[in-house]
Amino acid sequence: MDEPRGNLLLTLVAAALIAAGGGYLINAAHDFSKERIAANQRARLTASLNSVLDPSIRSHDLRTVRLAATDRTLLGRDEPVDVFVAFDAGQPVAAIFAATAPDGYNAPINLLIGVSASATITGVRPVSHRETAGLGDRMEPGKSDWILHFDGASLDRPPRERWAVDKDDGDFDSLSGATITSRAVVKAVKNTLLYFEQHRDELFRDAAARAADDANAN
Amino acid sequence: MMQTQTDLRAVFAAGLWRNNAALVQLLGLCPLLAVTTSVVNGLALGLATAAVLTAGSAVVASLRTALLPIARVPLYVLITAALVTCVDLVSNALLDGLHQRLGIFIPLIVANSAVLAHAGNVASRRGPIAATLVGFSTGLGFLGVLVTLGALRELLGHGTLLADLPLLVGGRAEAWHLALPVDGMQVAVLPPGAFFGMALLLALKNLLRKQDASRPRAGSPMERPQ
Numbered sequence: 237m238d239e240p241r242g243n244l245l246l247t248l249v250a251a252a253l254i255a256a257g258g259g260y261l262i263n264a265a266h267d268f269s270k271e272r273i274a275a276n277q278r279a280r281l282t283a284s285l286n287s288v289l290d291p292s293i294r295s296h297d298l299r300t301v302r303l304a305a306t307d308r309t310l311l312g313r314d315e316p317v318d319v320f321v322a323f324d325a326g327q328p329v330a331a332i333f334a335a336t337a338p339d340g341y342n343a344p345i346n347l348l349i350g351v352s353a354s355a356t357i358t359g360v361r362p363v364s365h366r367e368t369a370g371l372g373d374r375m376e377p378g379k380s381d382w383i384l385h386f387d388g389a390s391l392d393r394p395p396r397e398r399w400a401v402d403k404d405d406g407d408f409d410s411l412s413g414a415t416i417t418s419r420a421v422v423k424a425v426k427n428t429l430l431y432f433e434q435h436r437d438e439l440f441r442d443a444a445a446r447a448a449d450d451a452n453a454n
Numbered sequence: 455m456m457q458t459q460t461d462l463r464a465v466f467a468a469g470l471w472r473n474n475a476a477l478v479q480l481l482g483l484c485p486l487l488a489v490t491t492s493v494v495n496g497l498a499l500g501l502a503t504a505a506v507l508t509a510g511s512a513v514v515a516s517l518r519t520a521l522l523p524i525a526r527v528p529l530y531v532l533i534t535a536a537l538v539t540c541v542d543l544v545s546n547a548l549l550d551g552l553h554q555r556l557g558i559f560i561p562l563i564v565a566n567s568a569v570l571a572h573a574g575n576v577a578s579r580r581g582p583i584a585a586t587l588v589g590f591s592t593g594l595g596f597l598g599v600l601v602t603l604g605a606l607r608e609l610l611g612h613g614t615l616l617a618d619l620p621l622l623v624g625g626r627a628e629a630w631h632l633a634l635p636v637d638g639m640q641v642a643v644l645p646p647g648a649f650f651g652m653a654l655l656l657a658l659k660n661l662l663r664k665q666d667a668s669r670p671r672a673g674s675p676m677e678r679p680q
Contacts, residue, residue, distance in 0.1 A: 246520035247529075254513070254529055258536025265540035269547030276550040370640050 285320055285332050288350030288359030293330070299323045301443040301450075305333075310431040312336035312344065312424055321443035328440040329353050331432060334363065337424035341416045342366040345375075349428045355436065356390045360425055372417035382411055383421070391429050399426040465584050469591025475570050476599040477659040482566045485559040486600060487648035491611065494618045496604030497597070498552050499559055502541050504593025507567050510534045511589025514571075515582040527568065534567040551621040570596065599655065606651045609634070611643030 286294050301323070304316035311317045311333065318334040330352050337345040343366040350358040360383050367373050374380040385408065391399070400406025401418045410418035432439075475481045482503075489495045510533045514526055521529065542560045546553045553560070570592050609615055613634040620628055641647050 242518075242522035242525070243520055244522060247522045247525045250517050250520060251525065251529055251532070254532055254536075258532060261536055262539050262543070265543040269543040272547035273543070276547070280550070369644055 284348055284361070284363070285322070285350075287361050288332055288348050289322065289330055290350070290352055290358040293322075293324055298329070299447060300332075301446045303439065303442055303446065305431070305435070305439070307431055310427040312338045312427070319439060321439060323443070323447060327353075328443060330358060331436075331439055333428050333431070335424055335428045337420040339416070339420045339423070340365060340367060341372050341414065341420070342368065345417070345420060345424070347421065347424055349425055351429065351432045353436075353440075354390075355429060355432055356388060357386045357425060357429070360386045360421070362421075367414065367417045372411065372414040374411050374414065375417060375421060380411070382409070382418075385409070386425055389425075391426075391433060396426070399423075462584060462587060465587050466591045469588050469593075470595040470598070474595040474599065474659070475592050476596055477656060481569050482596060483652075485562055485566065486596075486603065487645070487652060489556055489559050490600055490604040490607055490648060490651070491643045492608040492618050493601055493604040493616050494552070494622050495555060496600035496602075498545075498549070498622055499556055499563075500593075500597030500600040502538075502545070502560065503563050503566060503600075504590070504597045506534050506537045506541065506563055507570060507593035507596075508586065508590040509537055510567055511571060512582075512586040515585030515589075518582065518585070527571075530571055531564065531568050534571075535564045538563045538567075549622065555621075603648070603651050603655060606654070607642045607647055609638075610651075611638045611640060611647060613638040 285300060289298075299322070300320045303319045303321065305311060305319045306314075306316045308314055313336045317336070320332040320334075321328050322330045322332065330350055333347075333349045333351070335347050335349050337347060345365040345367065346363040348359075348361045348363050350360070352358050361377065362375055362383070365373070365375070367375065375383050377383055394407035398405075398407040399422060401408050401410040401415060401422055403410055403415055404419065406422065408418070408422050469475075473479065476483070476486055485499055485503075489499050510530050513533050514521070514530045517529075518526070538561060541563070542553075545556075545560065571589065605615060608617070613636045615632040617631045617633065619630055620626075639647075642651070
């Protein structure tokens with residue numbers, strides 16, 4: 237069969253119709269999915285924040301306020317880091333830091349670190365990392381329970397000079413074959429606690445002010 | 455432009471198996487190798503690709519007598535781009551967990567479809583039905599390879615099959631998976647595993663083709679890959 241030659245005018249009309257139809261479809265898909273995508277994002281954020289909160293307050297109807305904190309040495313990034321302060325019945329009960337361990341083996345390790353109002357770790361989770369599969373990635377809670385051992389730790393327990401991995405004479409086990417990863421995470425968690433110790437009141441005050449602003453705005 | 459049944463069957467067989475996009479033409483390998491860490495990943499991306507390819511081919515094929523030949527590929531890309539944007543948005547809304555994983559590979563379907571469609575010579579010398587069938591069978595063939603490679607890697611790497619089906623069809627599929635009492639070899643789900651698995655499939659395909667060629671066959675062979 238010969239190849240059809242086509243027609244310029246019809247081609248232009250078809251192109252215009254396809255563009256209009258495509259635009260209409262995308263618009264419809266956008267309208268359909270907008271709310272759901274936003275809800276999915278909120279649910280993901282809540283779920284990840286919940287994963288590092290103390291189990292006893294997870295089921296409470298917590299309000300969280302998002303702040304930004306910048307401290308290159310203690311929070312691991314040049315840019316501002318998200319800090320979520322959770323309120324239970326008007327009282328600040330926890331702060332959750334999206335801190336970074338800058339000295340991961342392959343790349344910086346992004347963590348979510350939950351700290352209770354009494355400066356005790358309530359949970360640590362890796363958010364994104366590029367540690368070696370089979371070694372450093374065993375810090376993920378699904379792969380080993382190593383990262384759960386931070387729960388309940390504070391700058392007094394173990395004492396702050398013992399906040400290091402066993403190879404550096406500290407109190408924390410290191411993942412076998414992944415000393416650098418372990419060291420990076422231990423240091424990041426300790427630094428977050430140090431930051432919290434120095435800025436606790438300021439963070440809670442700012443968060444309370446922000447919460448009040450939001451309440452007034454509504 | 456009468457199409458005989460046998461012609462259509464041959465067109466379908468060529469897209470699905472004989473001239474398979476992934477196994478014979480080695481096209482679309484980027485998402486193919488990257489997402490096939492489980493059956494469900496492969497299935498989801500394969501379904502999306504097949505649907506987009508079929509719809510794109512159908513529209514271009516039915517307009518073929520009106521379109522200037524040089525306008526076919528650009529319009530095809532325009533159609534697939536619109537469809538893929540919709541698939542991206544809707545899957546983000548309804549299949550959040552899966553969308554998290556397949557993320558960047560969904561927009562890539564556009565580029566892939568353009569390449570696959572161009573290779574399948576969509577809608578040039580064929581009638582609209584045959585051309586649509588080319589798109590459909592190419593997509594189905596691609597889907598088949600994605601699922602097979604996904605199954606192979608999930609089985610070897612995790613010792614499971616369909617373990618993440620709930621991401622695609624919801625919680626009721628929780629129990630529908632197979633788990634072997636072994637841990638699996640991590641390497642199968644790492645990038646090298648994709649190449650090993652693909653190599654096995656290619657070897658199998660070539661073996662079957664060789665056997666096929668040594669057997670005398672009736673009827674006219676379709677176009678052979680170069």
